[in-house]
Amino acid sequence: DAGVTQSPTHLIKTRGQQVTLRCSPISGHKSVSWYQQVLGQGPQFIFQYYEKEERGRGNFPDRFSARQFPNYSSELNVNALLLGDSALYLCASSPAPFSGGSQRELFFGEGSRLTVL
Amino acid sequence: SQQGEEDPQALSIQEGENATMNCSYKTSINNLQWYRQNSGRGLVHLILIRSNEREKHSGRLRVTLDTSKKSSSLLITASRAADTASYFCATGRNSGNTPLVFGKGTRLSVIA
Numbered sequence: 001d002a003g004v005t006q007s008p009t010h011l012i013k014t015r016g017q018q019v020t021l022r023c024s025p026i027s028g029h030k031s032v033s034w035y036q037q038v039l040g041q042g043p044q045f046i047f048q049y050y051e052k053e054e055r056g057r058g059n060f061p062d063r064f065s066a067r068q069f070p071n072y073s074s075e076l077n078v079n080a081l082l083l084g085d086s087a088l089y090l091c092a093s094s095p096a097p098f099s100g101g102s103q104r105e106l107f108f109g110e111g112s113r114l115t116v117l
Numbered sequence: 118s119q120q121g122e123e124d125p126q127a128l129s130i131q132e133g134e135n136a137t138m139n140c141s142y143k144t145s146i147n148n149l150q151w152y153r154q155n156s157g158r159g160l161v162h163l164i165l166i167r168s169n170e171r172e173k174h175s176g177r178l179r180v181t182l183d184t185s186k187k188s189s190s191l192l193i194t195a196s197r198a199a200d201t202a203s204y205f206c207a208t209g210r211n212s213g214n215t216p217l218v219f220g221k222g223t224r225l226s227v228i229a
Binding site (some may be wrong): 033035040041042044045048056058079090092098103105106107108111113 | 121147148150158159160162163167205215216218219221222229
């Protein structure tokens with residue numbers, strides 16, 4: 001069975017541009033979470049979506065937005081890119097709405113490496 | 118913000134030795150998980166320990182949890198070069214839709 005797939009794997013943008021990152025969850029998983037990982041740091045929570053609805057949002061500016069489609073795939077959009085947005089963007093899926101207290105693991109994709117010049 | 122703090126930040130050992138990584142966190146938790154990440158790739162779940170558990174084993178992994186000290190440790194026994202990776206603890210809380218919160222990680226290098 002395919003795991004979580006993300007695209008593109010690498011991309012380079014310039015300041016002020018916009019980027020869209022895509023994620024397909026594991027088959028049967030209905031929840032998708034997005035994390036940002038800056039070099040040398042741990043992943044930071046950005047969004048969680050379940051059944052096309054936003055279930056949680058981290059401390060990120062409104063330049064970050066996301067959505068989930070009927071097939072449970074998801075897109076993360078970042079507008080007006082800043083140098084500080086350079087990071088590995090990780091998508092994770094879970095079968096049901098994920099909360100820290102749900103005692104379930106997250107299944108991660110390999111990430112999209114974004115470099116902003 | 119990051120809930121957990123791993124210690125040490127980096128660890129270098131010889132193949133066959135044991136590796137111990139520690140995680141401290143700040144608030145009460147429902148469960149604590151450990152994940153592994155090979156150089157810039159995705160995270161892989163290793164083990165989950167619930168707040169009412171004190172120790173858990175999985176293969177060469179042993180995790181302990183001390184909720185009174187708000188700390189956890191991950192022990193990898195008889196380490197192998199393939200264990201070289203970053204290891205992250207992640208904490209889960211009971212309240213609402215709080216996400217899994219990751220620490221900054223320990224970079225483990227196992228030298229053959």
